[in-house]
Amino acid sequence: MIVVLAYIINLFAPIVNILGVFGLCGCIVYDDWYMLGIAATLAVVGLVFGIFAFRNDIPPRWFWSKSANSLFEFSVTAVLGYAWSFAAWAFAIYLVNVVI
Numbered sequence: 485m486i487v488v489l490a491y492i493i494n495l496f497a498p499i500v501n502i503l504g505v506f507g508l509c510g511c512i513v514y515d516d517w518y519m520l521g522i523a524a525t526l527a528v529v530g531l532v533f534g535i536f537a538f539r540n541d542i543p544p545r546w547f548w549s550k551s552a553n554s555l556f557e558f559s560v561t562a563v564l565g566y567a568w569s570f571a572a573w574a575f576a577i578y579l580v581n582v583v584i
Contacts, residue, residue: 486533490542490566497569504572507579516578523574530570534563 511519538559 486536487540487542489533490537490540493566493569494542497572500576501569501572503576503579504568505575507572507575507577507582510579510582511575514582519574519578523571526574527567527571530567531563533570534566535559537566538562 508523510516511523
């Protein structure tokens with residue numbers, strides 16, 4: 485289950501991460517603290533998910549999904565990558581709502 489979910493997250497990560505960066509900027513500019521709180525909660529969920537995904541040897545980038553975790557040297561970068569991937573979803577949805 486974790487493996488399938490990790491591959492789905494990694495598949496959409498390039499698009500969501502870019503939109504998430506712009507959405508984060510928008511949250512800061514428009515002072516939307518509620519969305520920042522939601523993203524922080526998702527980041528904590530991503531930290532926990534990242535720990536389980538690292539144990540299954542799944543790196544948090546879609547173009548590294550076929551390689552081993554030895555690229556990361558240690559688990560902190562893999563776990564933080566999943567934390568950002570989860571938080572970026574909230575920011576990407578926020579950006580789409582602001583644009584629409």
